[in-house]
Amino acid sequence: MAWFTGIDIGSGTSKGxxxxxxxxxxxxxxxxGVNYRMVSQKLREELLAKAGLCAEDIxxxxxxxxxxxxxxxxxxxxxxxxxxxxxxNCIFPSVRMVIDVQGQSSQVIQVDKNGQVTNFAVSEACASxxxxxxxxxxxxxxxxxxxxxxxxxxAKNPVTFTTGCxxxxxxxxxxxxxxxxxxxxxxxxxxxxxAGKISTLIDRVGLKEPCAISGxxxxxxxxxxxxxxxxxxxxxxxxxxxxxxxxxxxMAEEQVT
Amino acid sequence: MDRDEEICASVITHTGAExxxxxxxxxxxxxxxxxxxxxxxxxVIATGYGRxxxxxxxxxxxxxTCHARGVFRSSxxxxxxxxxxxxDAKGLKINGGKLLDFTMSDKCAAGTGxxxxxxxDSLDLRLDDLGSLSLKSTNKVSIxxxxxxxxxxxxxxxxxxxxxxxxxxxxxxxxxASRVARMVERLKVEPEVVFTGGxxxxxxxxxxxxxxxxxxxxxxxxxxxxxxxGAALLGKEITLKAxxxxxxxxxxxxRLEEVTFFQ
Numbered sequence: 001m002a003w004f005t006g007i008d009i010g011s012g013t014s015k016g017x018x019x020x021x022x023x024x025x026x027x028x029x030x031x032x033g034v035n036y037r038m039v040s041q042k043l044r045e046e047l048l049a050k051a052g053l054c055a056e057d058i059x060x061x062x063x064x065x066x067x068x069x070x071x072x073x074x075x076x077x078x079x080x081x082x083x084x085x086x087x088x089n090c091i092f093p094s095v096r097m098v099i100d101v102q103g104q105s106s107q108v109i110q111v112d113k114n115g116q117v118t119n120f121a122v123s124e125a126c127a128s129x130x131x132x133x134x135x136x137x138x139x140x141x142x143x144x145x146x147x148x149x150x151x152x153x154x155a156k157n158p159v160t161f162t163t164g165c166x167x168x169x170x171x172x173x174x175x176x177x178x179x180x181x182x183x184x185x186x187x188x189x190x191x192x193x194x195a196g197k198i199s200t201l202i203d204r205v206g207l208k209e210p211c212a213i214s215g216x217x218x219x220x221x222x223x224x225x226x227x228x229x230x231x232x233x234x235x236x237x238x239x240x241x242x243x244x245x246x247x248x249x250x251m252a253e254e255q256v257t
Numbered sequence: 258m259d260r261d262e263e264i265c266a267s268v269i270t271h272t273g274a275e276x277x278x279x280x281x282x283x284x285x286x287x288x289x290x291x292x293x294x295x296x297x298x299x300x301v302i303a304t305g306y307g308r309x310x311x312x313x314x315x316x317x318x319x320x321x322t323c324h325a326r327g328v329f330r331s332s333x334x335x336x337x338x339x340x341x342x343x344x345d346a347k348g349l350k351i352n353g354g355k356l357l358d359f360t361m362s363d364k365c366a367a368g369t370g371x372x373x374x375x376x377x378d379s380l381d382l383r384l385d386d387l388g389s390l391s392l393k394s395t396n397k398v399s400i401x402x403x404x405x406x407x408x409x410x411x412x413x414x415x416x417x418x419x420x421x422x423x424x425x426x427x428x429x430x431x432x433x434a435s436r437v438a439r440m441v442e443r444l445k446v447e448p449e450v451v452f453t454g455g456x457x458x459x460x461x462x463x464x465x466x467x468x469x470x471x472x473x474x475x476x477x478x479x480x481x482x483x484x485x486x487g488a489a490l491l492g493k494e495i496t497l498k499a500x501x502x503x504x505x506x507x508x509x510x511x512r513l514e515e516v517t518f519f520q
Contacts, residue, residue, distance in 0.1 A: 011410070034417040104407065126365070127406035136406060167366035167375065167405045168344070 002059040002256070005047070006248025007040060007074060008083065009067035011103035012131075012216065014039050015245040016047040018058070019253060022090065026051040027242045036067030044073065060256050062248040066104060078251055080244050081109055081120050087247030088212050089115030091237045096208040099198055099227070099234070100244070101217020105130050106194075108201040110208050115247070121204040127166035129197040131216050134223070136166045137190040140173050141183050148187050152222035155188030164193070187222060195226035202232070210235055214243035258489035260497075262330070266290035269481050272307065280311040299506060300492035304484050306344075315509045318491060320484050321349060321359055327487030328451050329354035331477040336447045339437060339466070339474075340483070341456035343370040348441035360440055366405040368436035370456045376429050379409050380422070384459075387430075390423050391461035397427035402436045426461060434465035441470075451475045453483040 003025065008015045010032060017027040028047040032039050040063075048054060063074035064083040071077075080100070088098040089111055100107045106129050110119040123129030127136065138148045159176050161169045169190065176186050194217075211232055217223050218240025228234060237243055258264055266287040272279060280303070288295060295313075303311035304323040311317070328338045329351060338349040345363035349356055366372055377384045398415055401408045408429070415425050433456070438446075450472055456462050457480035467474045477483060499506045 034414055104410075125401060125403040125407060127404050132406055163364045165365045165405075167371055168364075 002253075003051070003053060003057050004249045004252040004256075005044070005058050005061040006083070006245040006250070006252060007043065007061060007063045007068070007071060008065040008080070008242075008245035008248060009036050009040055009043075009063070009071060010216075010241075011066045012135075013103075013241060014043050014065075014067075015242045016043045017242055017245045017249050018047060018051050018053070019246070019249040022250060022253060024090075024242075024246055027239065027245065029241065032067060037070050037072055040067070040071040040073070060252040062252040062255075064244055064248045066102075075252065076255070078248060081107060081117055081122075083244040083247035083251065084214060085109050085111040085117045085247065086115040086250050087243035087245070088214060088237070089113075090246055090250050091243065092210070092212055092235050095210050095212045095235060097202075097211040098243075099202075099211065099213045099217070101131050101194075101198070101213065101215045101220075101223065103131050103135070103216060106198055106201060106215075106217070108198065108205055110205055115250070119205045121201040123197060123201060126164075128164050128169065128193065129201075131194075131220075133166045133169065133194055134190055134217075134220065136170055137173050137186065140170050141177070141186065143183070143187075146219070149191075149220035149222035149224075151184050152187035152191050153184075153225060155182070155184040157185050158188035158192050159185050161189055161193045164197075169193070188226070191220070191222040191226040194223060195230060198227060199230050199232075207232065209233070212237065214240045216241055218243075258486070258493065260493065262490065262493065264486070264489075265293070267479070267482055267485070269479075280307070280313070284313065300496045300508070302488040302492045302495075304488045315492075315507065316495070318488060321347065321356060323484045323487035323491065324453065325349050325351050325356040325487065326354060326490050327483035327485070328453060328477070330486060330490060331483070332449055332451045332475055334449045335451045337441065337444060337450045338483075339441060339450065339452050340454040341368075341370055341433070341437060341452075341462070342454040343374070345369055346437050346440060346454075348437075348444050350444045358444055360443055362440055367401075367403055367408065368433055368440065370454070372405045372408070372433055373429070373456065373459065373462075375405055375409055376412060376426075379412060380416075380425075387426055388458070388460035388462065391426035391430050392423075392464070394421070394423040394427035396421075396424050397431055398424050400425070400428040400432045402432035408432060427465075430459070430461040430465040431469070434462055434469045438466065438469035446470050446472065448472050449475055451477065453477060453480040455481055 061074040106123045212235040303314035308317040347361040350358040
């Protein structure tokens with residue numbers, strides 16, 4: 001009997017999964033906070049407790065994500081792009097492209113039938129190309145992150161953000177609010193802006209279908225709608241945030257067997 | 258400014274949202290300081306982002322032209338002027354007071370004063386204190402120069418790791434300076450280099466710019482006023498030229514009254 005663990009320490013959320021025989025058994029998520037080392041240990045403990053297992057039951061652990069470099073345990077560290085490809089392949093074997101919208105970047109990854117990466121593009125080190133842009137605007141509008149996607153669907157006239165900078169976007173959002181523009185139009189605007197950035201990433205590698213979305217962005221129906229408006233149908237995993245952690249665990253399993 | 262180019266009064270105020278109302282207040286304050294009435298002013302030039310929102314101006318001139326003129330007055334040998342304001346950064350190639358070329362960045366907050374405002378805010382520090390604090394640094398950290406939002410997250414991480422504040426600030430100043438240095442590279446950096454705009458008041462950024470450009474960086478006595486001084490000088494020239502040619506001064510109909518959004 002062998003269990004495998006995948007740990008993904010993201011800039012916002014840390015995810016852990018346990019797999020057996022290539023299938024998801026248990027997953028767990030925590031806010032990353034600022035101390036990645038501490039959160040990774042807490043995540044592992046709580047994950048094991050949820051599964052009713054102890055550390056010795058785990059045959060191998062693969063780590064990934066923004067904060068993976070300083071995790072004090074784990075057998076190997078694998079790049080998030082590879083984990084994402086592997087994870088989406090486990091959930092949707094037919095998918096040939098996945099859009100991973102994370103807190104600090106977005107990436108578009110082409111995947112083959114074995115879950116191997118065949119091509120990819122990553123956004124620049126700029127908040128406006130990542131989920132962070134949406135968080136910044138949600139914050140200034142004093143809205144909960146989980147509410148903004150549904151709210152944005154009510155928009156009648158999405159606003160246009162002119163600069164492509166999240167900080168200037170924040171000021172633009174404040175100006176629009178003071179002009180009396182409804183919040184949903186502002187939210188639809190920021191989702192559109194991010195969808196536009198994603199679309200340029202897709203153009204760089206070429207669209208492959210079927211296409212899926214993963215990462216925190218996969219929880220946002222507003223973003224999904226704006227990407228679909230660009231003519232790209234998206235498959236959404238039931239838990240889009242754990243795709244990379246799942247891929248990490250599958251990798252751990254493949255390394256042993 | 259009088260005909261001898263002496264500055265009789267100067268006013269610096271936070272702009273806020275309502276440019277039009279503010280322009281009047283600034284004008285009235287300056288008139289009060291100088292002990293003049295509005296009718297005694299021969300010519301008014303408005304410049305800057307809000308220049309079209311000055312209803313009593315005789316003419317609007319871009320901040321690039323005014324800046325070049327203003328910097329040339331305080332530093333006649335200026336070859337490169339770097340202006341870092343609250344929402345953009347500019348590089349101006351100048352020779353003999355003439356603007357030859359320029360480069361600017363206004364699409365991204367990194368490399369502008371906004372970057373410093375956000376960092377100061379997240380560290381709960383006054384903007385004015387950043388410069389002197391950063392000079393105590395002995396081991397500056399590396400901070401992302403490409404994105405303000407990510408730099409802010411880096412700052413929070415460094416703080417939680419116990420990195421001394423002054424080393425973080427020195428890293429921040431280096432981030433903005435290296436970005437602006439890259440921006441002006443195309444203009445060929447040669448002395449004298451003059452640094453203006455609100456960010457020029459930050460001694461930490463001045464030092465970091467000197468390091469990144471590899472030459473001395475001069476800061477005028479009041480780096481916020483360069484554009485306004487340039488505008489006044491251009492106004493004087495227009496007025497004197499008209500008088501010399503025996504033409505009337507090309508004035509607009511002026512309204513020194515509060516303009517509101519609902520007029």
